[in-house]
Each structure stands twice: as structure tokens, then as C-alpha cells.
Amino acid sequence: MQELINRAKELLADGTVARVLGWKKGDMSYNPEVAYFNNAEELEGFVYNGFCAANLSKYLIEASKLEGKTLVFLKPCDSYSFNQLLKEHRIDRDKTYVIGVGCKGKITVEKIRDLGIKGIESVEIDENCENITVKTLYGDKTVAYADAMLERCHVCKGKEHVVSDEVIGESRDTVDAERFAEVERIEAMSPAEKFAFFKAELSKCIRCNACRNVCPACSCRKCVFDSTKFDSAQKANVDSFEEKMFHIIRAFHVAGRCTDCGECSRVCPQGIPLHLFNRKFIKDINKFYGEFKAGEDAETKGPLTNFTFDDVEPCDAVKGGN
């Protein structure tokens, strides 16, 4: 972490960058927040640890409008989002300085709480990110790092940064699950079971828009679901079709653009596994139109703005045919 701070100070000092976008220590050991650092002094509050899960690439849309370069720290998976945003002309590469940071998997306090741990006073992560010691009002607990890890880290995209100006720190292979296993599990269900599953999950939705607002692919200036222009604005949660429509259309709009960064599922206050929508589309795209990794580069045409003459017919795209 100190290496990151030192390097940031250097780049600020020599005028390469005008500001630094990173994570700031929170008031608890587990709640760092995204912050801009404008000088060496502010950088004293900088933090980088297992809890720094936030994908900073989307913040660069606003940062690109500022005077001078912004130094940004990107984890390997964040770099895919960065590329995708570059492809869509949403950020300015010339106004960013990318330091790829090593990542050993990211954890969240929600997962720790899910283990039944309450009244957390502090969390300590050991040197090698193997174990977490949790001090609570009701006694101390030890948790395996992997058990507190976000879903996305169990199916990590890899240790490589697809874009960066320099890389600091080592990454770790955290994959211990099959990426499409959950999607396949659902695919194997009967229509009634599928419907029941998604109804149970989506009826929790409170339409807070956190998933959309955190999503680097959902970078629209004005979302269709906020726009009064097409009579498509939605705000009410009516435990009916509206949520499904919102989530299906959102998944559709980011299909071929979603890098599977997992932020949507991370931020959902109701713990809805929203990535299951996006991952279904990714699986379909891979199957129908060939392997495609959104954000792997900043040039390739996305699968939904492309075609071949012998693409699969919609009736053949569904399991039972139409």
C-alpha cells in the first residue's frame, strides 16, 4: 500500500497527474470509500486492502472532464471496464494514468455478517490474505479470507491487467468455482422453478437503482427508466412485471458490453444475484457468436452490433425451440 502512496506522490509531484482517484480509509476498518486525493497530505488517508472492492473505472467519466490527468488505480478486473468505456468514448485515455494494482480477491463485510457475526468492532486481514480476525462486541472470531470473498472473485477473470501504464503489486489466483455453474443450474430448472426463483429474488427489489448506478456499462446520461420521453419511466415497485422488465432490459442494454465485474451484485442492498442475468447473456454470446470478453480490448465490435450470415435463429436459441 505504501508503494502505491509513494508512487502517487511522485506522479503528483512531477506534474504527470493532477489528482489521484483511489480509496480512502473509512471510519470502520471495513468501509473504505472512493475518494480523490489532490495532494501528498491527503494521500495519508489512502488505503488499499481487501475491502477496496469498488471499481473506479466509471468515476473516470466525470474525471475525464476535469483539467489535467487523473491517476487511477485499477484492479485486473476493473481494467476490462476501463477498456469498454474507452471503446464507447466515455472516457479519455489521454487524461488518465492507469496504475494496475495487484489483487488477492476482494472481501465484504456482508459476507462476514452472513456467517452470523454481529457487532463488529474491527477487522484485521493477515499479511497473506489467508485469514481475517474479527473483533466483535460479542467476542473475537476468525474467518477464512476466501469465505468473505465476493462472488466475482471466486470466478475471477485473471491476474492480468488488459490496460495499464504501470503495474504495482502481485495478484493472486482466487478461482475456486465454475463461472457458469449457477447459470447452468437455473437453466436446468423447469420453467415453473425458474420463474419461482426469479420471482423470489426480484420481488425483493426496491428499485433503488444501485445496480444500475454502480455499473460501468450503465453509463447513460439519462437512463430510459428515468426518462419521461418514452413513457418508459419507472419508479414504483409493484412486485409485478415492472422489476423484471427493468432487470431484463438493463441486462439487454449491457449485453456484449458487460465485463462481469460483479459490482451490481456487490451493491444490491437486498442481495439479489443480479450477475446471473448478465452472466446468462455472456454465456449465450459465447455459445452463439463465439467467445467474447467485453473490455478485453478497446476496438473489437460488440456482439450485438455485429452479425454473421448464419447466426443462430431465435427459435433455435431457446432450449426447447419455439
Next chain:
Amino acid sequence: MSFDKTKKQAEMIREISGVNPYKCMKCGKCSASCPSFNEMDIKPHQFVSYVLNDDIEALANSKSLWKCLSCFACIERCPRDVKPGKLIDAARQLVVRERDGDYLSADQIPEKLDPELPQQLLVSAFRRYRR
């Protein structure tokens, strides 16, 4: 034979054969192709009109039913997908069904076999007597 019964039989023939006799354009290619033409009293192309006119009794009594070799030449060559051979086969089945109980079972066949019989006739026989 009552009118209703005839209608029903014509319907059955259409159903068994899967043939739409209205598709026939009366080109005669079936009759032109038929190896048994000369032995038939009702010619293959006429079968279509008999079914169209619900004249099933005449068909059922026709010796043509038993002269058809089931060689499928007419089925193969019919340009309109009418396939008169299927109509003949269906009419035959209708008659066989009405005979009731007079079926030939598969194990009865070997004893009746003559090694000199042509294969095609065997196939035809199967189709005639199987059910």
C-alpha cells in the same frame, strides 16, 4: 351403402393416406408410370377422382387394389405430391380392416414364402397384410 358411410370412408382414406386429392392436376403421370396399368380396371389416375367423388364402393370392389405392386413409381414421380399409390394402399387397408379378423400375422408369413418371389412383391405383401 349409405351416403354417410361413403363420406366417412372417403374421409378415412384421406386420413390414412395423408393425401390431398385436390392437389391433382390430372396429368396422368401415375398411369403412365404404372407397371400394372393394363391389369387394372380402375386406373391409378382415376383413383384420385374416385376418392374426390366419394365413390369408395367402386374402389373397394375394384380388382386394381390387388393388382397394385406397391412399386411406388407413381408416388416417386407424381409432380403434385398427390401420390396415388398411397390412396390405393389406403383403400386396400380399408377393405382389409372391414374384413375383420382375417389378418395375417407375421409368423404365418414364412411358411407361405416362395424363394423365387421378387423382393418387391414381399414388401407389397407386407404392406397389404401386415395389419
Next chain:
Amino acid sequence: MQRIGVFVCHCGSNIAATVDVKKVVEIVKNEPGVVHAEDYQYMCSEAGQALIAKAIAEKNLTGIVVCSCSPRMHEATFRKAAERAGLNPYMVEIANIREHCSWIHKNIEEATEKAVILARAAIAKVNLNAPLKAGESRVTKRALVIGGGIAGIQTALDIADAGYEVDIVEKTPSIGGRMSQLDKTFPTLDCSACILTPKMVEAAAHEKITIYTYSEVEKVSGFVGDFTVDIRKKARSVDMDKCTGCGVCQEKCPSKKTPSEFNRGLGNRSAIYTPFAQAIPNVPVIDRDACLKFKTGKCGVCAKVCQAGAIDYEQKDEIVTEKYGAIVVATGFDTIKLDNYDEYAYNQSKDVITSLELERVMNAAGPTKGHLERLSDGKHPKEIVFIQCVGSRCSDDRGKPYCSKICCMYTAKHAMLIRDKYPDVNVTVFYIDVRTPGKNFDEFYRRAVEDYGVNYIKGQVGKVAPQPDGSLLVQGVDLLDNKQILKKADMVVLATAIEPDPSVRKIATMLTASIDTNNFLTESHAKLRPVESPTAGVFLSGVCQGPKDIPETVAQAGAAAVKAIGLLAKDKLLTNPCTAKPDELLCNGCSACANVCPYGAITYEVKLINDHGIREERRVAQVNNALCQGCGACTVTCPSGAMDLQGFSNRQIIAEVDAICR
């Protein structure tokens, strides 16, 4: 809120017999925005249009809905009527209650209910319509004719005579097409070459006509009035300017074993060849697949004997790019392959031939120098059987479901010519129907029977069996006699079905012209616009649109020319105003729309945007209205809905959906 008038047409009894039009009027009167509703016998009539004009003036209508026939039929009529009455033509919507309702439903209650719903959808849409203004685009005063047969030649001559430049692109080495392969033409029996050659010469000599032979259309872009076409001039290996057409190269060429395409493979040609004596241009091409020089590197005889030094082995394909205002497709036909018709023994016996092959046999320049002889042994035939409808009127996938139209007449012609020249030959024709509508056509057929003694038998042939003695056993049926016929013949001639030239598929795709299940190009309207493709600026000439004989082809060629001239005579065209329109405030500048635009109509610009008080430079999409054709691909790819399609906007379509589903 709009002030909408709804006009319900009876279309005589076409609509009124199944739709209770009075009831429709009563119900739609209560729809939001509707201030006027009435019905009339024929809305498209002068009187009907006057009713609309009157209502627009008296009720101050801002939008109208006409419940009538398909908009593809009369949308333009009603738009013009509205425009004359002072209303923007795009404030008109049509509810299709004829083709989509009265004509397909029998139950009056059901049809009326559906008509009301269709009307509601149109009303909901027009409530959201906005006046649109057509733009303008220029017209390139040059036409392209694809195909150099009689259809293409006639179209080109007619356009050129009207004073416009025309290019003909022909894929074979010479213009002339199928007609040049024919011996005589019905019903007058004049020599085909004698009437065709002057036309070919005229086209070649015409100062307004440029002919690209041995060339193919490679790429088409643009739109009506402004097409850009790449033409591939295949390497001829002979310099067109130097060659004098003396023919020595063809005589001396040592490779003479290639089947002649012109003679339908019945004779051979040399590797360097002109397809036939009267070829235009009279410049040979080298068939590089057959030429020894190209195959082995050794030979070069033609170069040695050519006094003009025209042989150029190094020649390369050349791409010519040209702009056109109109394109006429005249790609013609070929006969179908008979591989699936084993019963006629076409592939087993040389003496079973197609009618087009018989044309070559009968022709003095053909493989038998015009003598009627068996191709197997050169013997004079005594007994010839003609079989009609080979592959035509077939509903299975071996043949074609349509009638090829020309076979009855050319078979009568062949029978008559044979009987005339060789009275010792017996001619029998097996037919299903003899179809001879046309001026002097039935008389012609009757002459073949009555004056020339041709034996017409109603019935088909089931089988042609080659016999060990070289004869052919024809097994047919005489349906009128109810007899099977076994006939020994020396030759059998098959009236083979015709199909559009296979090249038409590729061309249709390039032109985005629609094609039917049989690969015939679709006309804009089967009756009223038979020579226009639904794709603006593309016209149809000859058999590419459907089977026809020569006089019909020439007539249609002229008609296509007139339509093309009508287009070329205009300096400007009004463009479709239903184009895509970006909302700059919503645009993310992501380029998704530009990625899917088939016309390259979308570009990006960095602009200063004032978004409710926030002023910033943004990359936003711009649409070129002259290029945009209004498909709407961009609108769906745009996640924020910034891109919308005028005339078919998101809100309009959603309003229609809502109206139908409620």
C-alpha cells in the same frame, strides 16, 4: 392534443361486407383526440378525398386516420389529399382494415372489433405524430442495366434513345443472351439471329451506351438516384482496342476440347473464343482454365498468330466504379437441371435432349449444322417424342411450382418445323394442358396439329427407357383413351422448366431487392407496378421477374426503360423524411448506432451542449438525412433512447402496442 379525424372506407363491399363500418365510426368517435369520424363508400375516390379535405378545413383537423386498404396501396393518395387540404402529409396514418381484417375474417362481430382496435392503434399513433418535411437528394443521370440479353438490350436502347447514358453489364463475353441461342421464334417463325443482331449492333454503336461484357456487378451502395456500383471487368487476356476480330487465334488455338456454353455443351470450342459468330464485341476471350499457356506455361500460339498484338496474358481483372441514378435488372433465365428426373433418362441417353438443346441442333450454326440428327449416332430420327411440363407445375422439390409459360408454344414451333423440313419424321407431343393465350398463338398450335399432323396426346410420360438397339422406349398414358402407351422413339425432347439465372440471388442481395421463393424478383405491386422492384430506383426487365416470351420481354423492357427515364428526368428527388434523429441531450456518444448503420449515415461531432444549465463539450451523434433510409437499427442499439426514428418513434410504437393490448 391533436384534433383527429377518422375516415372509415367501405371499399364498396370489400370492407363493408365484413366490417360494420358504421359501428366503427361510432366507437372511434370516443377515442382521445378524435373530433370527427365518418364513413364513405370509397375514400380513395375524388369524392372521398374531398370529404377528407372538407373535414380538415371545417373541423380544423391536425391529424387524420384513414381506415381502409393497406398503406402500401393508398397511403400516398391520402397523404397527397391531406397535403392539398393544408395538412402536413405525415399527419396521416392508415389503419389497414381490408387486407389485415375484412378480407381474412368472416365473422362480422370479430372483424368489426378488430377494425376498431386497428383504428385505435392508428389514432394512438397519430396523436404523437409530428409534421415532417421531406429532404432532397440529387439524381445521377445515368442508368445501369444488368444483363445483356434481349431484355437488357431493349431497355438500354430505349433509355439511351431518350438521351441518357446507359451502361450494360453482361457476364458472358458477348451480349445477346438466350435469344441468340434460338433458331426460330414463334409464332412467325422468323430467324432469331436475324431480328436480334441488328439490335445488338445498334446498342454497340449507340453513343450513349457503354457495354461491359465478361463483367459482373461486384458491389452496390447508395440509394435511388445515387447508386455507386463497382463493376468487375474480368481479365479477357485480349486487348479490346487492338483486336480486329479476325478470328485467326481461334482457328490456330490447339486447345479445342472445351464444351461450348453457347451450344449447351453439344459441341466444343477453343480456349480462346468468341461464343458465336455475331458476338458483340467481336473480341475473343481466353478461357484461362482451358488455355495451355495458363495451364502449362507452354504454348502462346495465339500471341504468335495475332497480327494486331492484342493478346495480353498479363491482363488483370479491373474494377470500374460508376455512379447511377437507376438500375435495371435483366438477368434472364436458364433451364433447370434435370438430375432429379431419372425417369426421363436425360443423363443416360444422348438422344434425350432439352428444347433449348434442340434449338442448337436445328440451328445452321449449331453442332449438327442444322441437320436433325441423333446426337448418339448421327442417324436421322424417324420418331420424335416431345414431353411437356418437365419440371414445371411441380409441387415437390424436384421441379418448379409455376408454369414456365413458353414451352407449349416453342414445342408447337419445334414440332411444326420438324414436320415441315422432314415430313418422314413422326412427331408425338405428350401434354397435360396446351396453354396458348396470346395473339395468333392458339392458331399457331392448331396449325401444328391440323396442317402438319403433329400427334398431340393428353397425358404424361412416366418413363423413358433406353433400349439395347439404341432406341428409346417411351411409356406414357393417353388419358382420353384411358390407355397406357408404349412408344419406340429415336429422340425425346424435354420441355424443361426455366428458372431465373442463378446469378440473380447475389445481385438481388446487393440491390436489397426482394426475391420470391422461386428466385424471381418481386415487383412492387403484382398488377399496378409490375416493372418496379420494391427497392426504389431498381426496375425489372424480362424473365428475372417471371416467365415470359420474347414479345412480352421486349414490352416489359420498354416499360422498365420508361420508369427509369421518368426517374432520370428528375433533377432532385424528395427523400423519405422518416429518418433517425438523435436527441443530443440524451446521447452518450458511444458509437453503437454508427456501428450498426448500414449506410454510414451516422457520424460524431464534439459539440457544446447546454443540458438544463450544465454546459459541456460532448461527443454526440449526427445523422445525414440524405443517407439515412430509416431502418431503425440504430434506435434499438441505443441504450438511452437518444436515437429515435421519425414517423416510427419509440413513443408512437409503444402507443400502438398499448392500444392493441388494452
Next chain:
Amino acid sequence: MLKIAKVDLSKLYAAIAETADLFVPAKTAGQTNYTLWSDETVVDMDTLKTVKSPKDVFFPQSENLYTVNKVDKKYKITPEELCNRDFVVFGMKACDIQGVKVLDKVFLSNPVDSFYKARRDHGTIVALACGEPEESCFCKVFGIDCAEPDADVACWFVGEDLCWKALTEKGEALTAKVAELLSEGDESAVEAKKAEIRAIVEKLPYSNLSLEGWHGDATKEKFDSPVWDELYKPCLACGTCTFVCPTCQCYDIKDYDTGHGVQRYRCWDSCMYSDFTMMAHGNNRTSQLQRFRQRFMHKLVYFPANNDGMYSCVGCGRCVDKCPAHLNIVKVIKAFQKEEAAK
């Protein structure tokens, strides 16, 4: 003081549900929220905080106001019926109850919100003391005692029992209905439990947060502070904080076209949203800084200014737990403290 064994709670729920609708915290798809009780409901009294506060029992996230139908060219308006069925909310915590009091200030003062009032009139609250307060809790800061909830009935989990005490007339009435399931409880055990809870509260990291400087008269000073300039930046502009909050009461009124008519409904709105308070002329808060500031100014300055110093934050800590950007009212208060200290 009455009591019922924990194992018998399902009988209690069933007994209550016989005469009234019963809302309980229940776990569905892994999350605990208030739901209408039925035989199949998996009641979850162990989770301290439901994701959403129970406010939508009184003030639903979406509710219909009236329906407009078109009859020929005329319009027919049918108002939505007011709540006319008694209901019981079981398990509300002290902070959430304070939240309802905040809502009362808004909806029961003139003009009275008839929909809200009808629900308040028909609702009986059975409160539950917080057994294991958590680190994000700071109700003490607002003078709330989570060991002693103030409702129609107050309950405590003590050992294997639930202790039950009616505090109001409504509470007495409910108690009477379920009397046969209740037996006499031990007052002193409850007192011990309260002491235990209060001891934990003292140890909570936010319990001593100072609200100094936050009052109804601080508008200008707080509004113009440069602290906001950096503070809002991580904010995603989602509505999580407002939708999990027990006191946020802003709503939007919208129309829904059902095809047969138009339903005018209201639904929670969020000051974090770009179309919040959108008017014909546009929006009076155009930047996220302004929207972010609005929320905290409202909770800590504007609301006390209009309600005799009552804050519209109850320290439930849901926003602390749920904000995807780890921003929350505590961090805001602390940021201002730091700024003051620096001055």
C-alpha cells in the same frame, strides 16, 4: 409483565392473525423484510435490522390513490378505499418506532394524509427490544432507548421466553385477544435484560457521536460549507439510503395507464434521483452535490427547524450498512466535526 415461550410463538402469530393482518420480519431469498404473515412464513426475529424499515406497513412504497376510467368521452374517478382492516406489526425496534413518530409529524399534521392516518388508526405495534445491538447502530445519539421501546406492546427476549407488556389501550386490547397464550412473566429478568442491552449500547462505536452544531438554525452555515464539495463524490446517486430509511417520506405521484383506465399512484421518491422534484421548468437541484446535501440537511437541519428540534434520523444505521459507496450520515457528521476542529 406477561410471557410466552419462544417455541409457542407460532401459536401467538396464528392467534393474532385470526383477527388482524399480521406483519412480521421474514426471510425470503436470504433477506429479512417485513411481510404479511401466513402459515408458510419463515419468521425471522433474530435478525436485528430488516433490510427495508417497516415504514411501508404504514406508508407503502407504492400505493394507489385513485383510478380514472373513461366512459365514452367522460371521465369517472374512483378513489382508492382507505385501510379499513386492523393489523399488527410485530417486532419493530425502538428506532423504527421513532421513525413512525417522524412520519406522524409529516403525515398527521395539517393537511392530514388520510391514507397514512387510516393505517395508523388500524395498526397496532408490538415492539421488540434490541437483544444484540450492532456496530452501525447509533439510536442513543437521538435519545432513543432500544432496551425500552415505546409502542402499543413492548417485548423482550429473555432466555427461552418472550416477555410481553402492553403499554397502550390498543396494546391492552391486543393482549386481551391473545391472553390465553400468555402467562405471568418475571419483571426483574426483563430489567436485567434491559441493563445488559444498555451496557452494550455504551460500547457501540457510534454511540457517542456528537450532534453539536446540527440544529434548525444552522441552515446557512451548513448549507454553504465547503465540506460538501468532496464529501458527495463517491455517491452513486442510487436511492438505497432513502429506501431503507425509516424516516424518508418523500414520494412522487405518477400515472399508470392500465389500458382500461389510469391509476394515479404514489411511490417513494429519493432526493438522490436526478428527477426528484422535477417540475415543468426543470429541476431546482441539478448536481449530485446539491441532491446529496439535501438529504442530510433535511434530516439534521430542515426537519428540526420545522418540528421543534426533532431530527429525522433515528440512528438505525441501515444506511451505514447498505450504502454501496460506504457513505452515510455518520460520515457526514464526522466530516463536519473534523472541519470544525481544523478551524
Next chain:
Amino acid sequence: MPMNEEFKPKIVAFCCNWCSYAGADLAGSSRLAYPADVKIIRVPCSCRVNPMFILRAFEKGADGVIICGCHPGDCHYSTGNYYARRRMAMLFSMLEYIGIENGRTRVEWVSAAEGVKFSTTMNDFVAKIKSLGENVRLGDIRCKN
């Protein structure tokens, strides 16, 4: 819906102007009947059909939605139906994934010359929707009364 009443499905058909709408016209002029439950919305091209429109139709009470366009390769705009094909393949797959019965949505390529195909397609689709019954999973409860 009373049990004794026959189920009359609401079916929305999006037809591209150049092929399928003309195919529907041809079906009309050829008097090739199909159920009145089908209501056609004219769009310039199948690529104009936004998945939002389809979900909207279901939300508002449609029981089936069919999208008809030119055959691949024959698009009036040359490539529109290729995009539509991908979009619909994705959407349909997603609808299946969330448990919507297969067959409520369909894409069919119908040319201007295929009046017969248009009619048989619609007959078949209506029969399919009737066999699936009323759409309860995608509708909005507010539209049901």
C-alpha cells in the same frame, strides 16, 4: 375470465414494411384466413423492434408477440434483420431463462411473396398461444382488471 368463454389471446405482430407487411397484405388479398386475435404493427424493418416494445406488450396484457421480417439476406436495408436476429435470440433466451414459457415469442421470416406462409404462420402461432393459455407471468397485475 369465465371458464366457459373461449380464450381469445391478444397477439401483437410486428411486421417489417417491405417483406412481412406486404406478405400479410398478400395473405389478405389471397383471402388466406388467420385468427382476428393477431394485430399487426407496421415497422420499417425488423431491426426497429426494440425488446422494450415486446416486454411492453406483455406487460400490457399481450399473450404472444411475433416479429416478422425479410428473410436473412433479403433485408430491404440489407442488414437489419441480421441485427434483429441476434437481438431476438438473446431476448428469447433470457425469457426462457427467467421461466417464461417457450413459444410466447417468435421470429418468422416472411417475404412479400409468402402470403401463404404468413397465414399459416399466424394460424400456427395463435394455436401455440392458445395451447399455452393466458400470459400470467409477464403481465402487469394492474392491467389485468
